[in-house]
Amino acid sequence: xxxxxxxxxxxxxxxxxxxxxxxxxLAYDQKTAIKLxxxxxxxPAQGPIxxxxxxxxxxxxxxxxxxxxxxxxRLLRAAGHPNGKGLPEFKYPLTSTSTTERxxxxxxxxxxxxxxxxxxxxxxTWPQFSEKIRTxxxxxxxxxxxxxxxxxxxxxxxxYGPNGAPGPNTSNFKNKKFDALYKKALNLPPSDERxxxxxxxxxxxxxxxxxxxxxxxxxxxxxxxxxxxxxxSFLAFDTMKYYRIDSQQRARLKRAL
Numbered sequence: 045x046x047x048x049x050x051x052x053x054x055x056x057x058x059x060x061x062x063x064x065x066x067x068x069x070l071a072y073d074q075k076t077a078i079k080l081x082x083x084x085x086x087x088p089a090q091g092p093i094x095x096x097x098x099x100x101x102x103x104x105x106x107x108x109x110x111x112x113x114x115x116x117x118r119l120l121r122a123a124g125h126p127n128g129k130g131l132p133e134f135k136y137p138l139t140s141t142s143t144t145e146r147x148x149x150x151x152x153x154x155x156x157x158x159x160x161x162x163x164x165x166x167x168x169t170w171p172q173f174s175e176k177i178r179t180x181x182x183x184x185x186x187x188x189x190x191x192x193x194x195x196x197x198x199x200x201x202x203x204y205g206p207n208g209a210p211g212p213n214t215s216n217f218k219n220k221k222f223d224a225l226y227k228k229a230l231n232l233p234p235s236d237e238r239x240x241x242x243x244x245x246x247x248x249x250x251x252x253x254x255x256x257x258x259x260x261x262x263x264x265x266x267x268x269x270x271x272x273x274x275x276x277s278f279l280a281f282d283t284m285k286y287y288r289i290d291s292q293q294r295a296r297l298k299r300a301l
Contacts (some may be wrong), residue, residue: 045094045191045278046200049214050152050256061121065253069108070116071159072152072256081082081148083262090255091246092199098234099196099242106250109257116159128129128160134183137168137176149186178210187214189263189277197244197266200226203249216253 050072052059059065078086090106093099117294125131138149146165153163160211163184176182193197207213225245232238249255267277267288272288 045096045194046188047089047092047094048186048188048258049089050184050186050258051138051182052256053180053183053185053214054181054216054218058134059184061123062252063119064125064131065120065256066108067116067123067155067159067254068161069256070110070112070119071161072109072155072258073111074109074258077148077151078259078276081144081151082259085260085262085264087262089260090253091240091250091257092202093196093246094191094199094260097187097191097194097196097199099241099246101243106257108253110240113158117150120159120161123284125160128211131161133162133164135166136163137166137182139168139170139173141167143218151188177214180209180216182214192279197229200229200242200245203245203254214281215254217252220253222248256278261278268294268297269296270297 052065052068054060058177078084078088087095088109090101090104090109095102096244120126120128136149136153138145149165153165156163173182173185177185189199189202201207202212203215203217203219203222204213204226205218205220208216208218222245225248229238229241229245232241267274267276270290270293272290273286275283277283
């Protein structure tokens with residue numbers, strides 16, 4: 045129930061042109077990223093809604109997430125920036141010194157270089173990074189979001205206009221049609237009607253591309269069969285009090301080793 049993504053700050057004048065955003069999305073190689081950076085444990089994201097939630101469509105393919113450098117260059121040229129001409133070097137903040145984050149950011153930088161978009165990786169402490177986002181100073185940056193509760197609204201609220209920075213809409217995306225659909229969906233219970241609205245909102249976001257939708261991460265969870273009442277969840281963190289250990293079964297298995 046999560047997604048990784050790259051956010052465009054739509055307050056930046058160069059990112060106000062959606063063709064620039066769409067071109068950069070097309071230049072990001074999701075499949076190679078999953079193989080190299082996630083050991084194959086990931087699913088390409090077509091939009092903001094994770095596979096386990098209402099509104100997700102397993103058959104839908106985002107036309108700007110198919111890794112097509114030819115189309116990306118064509119869109120960038122249509123935006124008035126052939127081969128990146130006229131675009132500045134965008135600052136991409138790093139928030140830790142971990143090898144994983146550096147490799148991921150380097151991969152993104154290399155991908156963008158293929159269409160002439162220059163990215164400069166800038167080290168930041170987490171407080172520095174948070175302050176830049178809160179004050180709308182960050183230009184383009186990577187994030188991830190894990191569901192707080194099992195509803196697509198938890199992800200769609202990240203694009204609601206009134207939630208702009210310092211709120212959770214850190215792309216500062218503003219779209220009257222999206223906001224109207226979002227408010228209408230808030231007043232509905234789980235239903236076919238609400239699911240239809242969720243899909244309409246996702247389709248609108250795909251076309252506008254305020255994020256580069258990257259990857260739904262997969263996790264491998266292992267547990268012993270002598271641990272009873274165990275069921276992993278990324279939405280519940282107080283379940284240990286329900287666990288039970290079958291000490292006799294554990295002892296038998298230990299003797300059999």
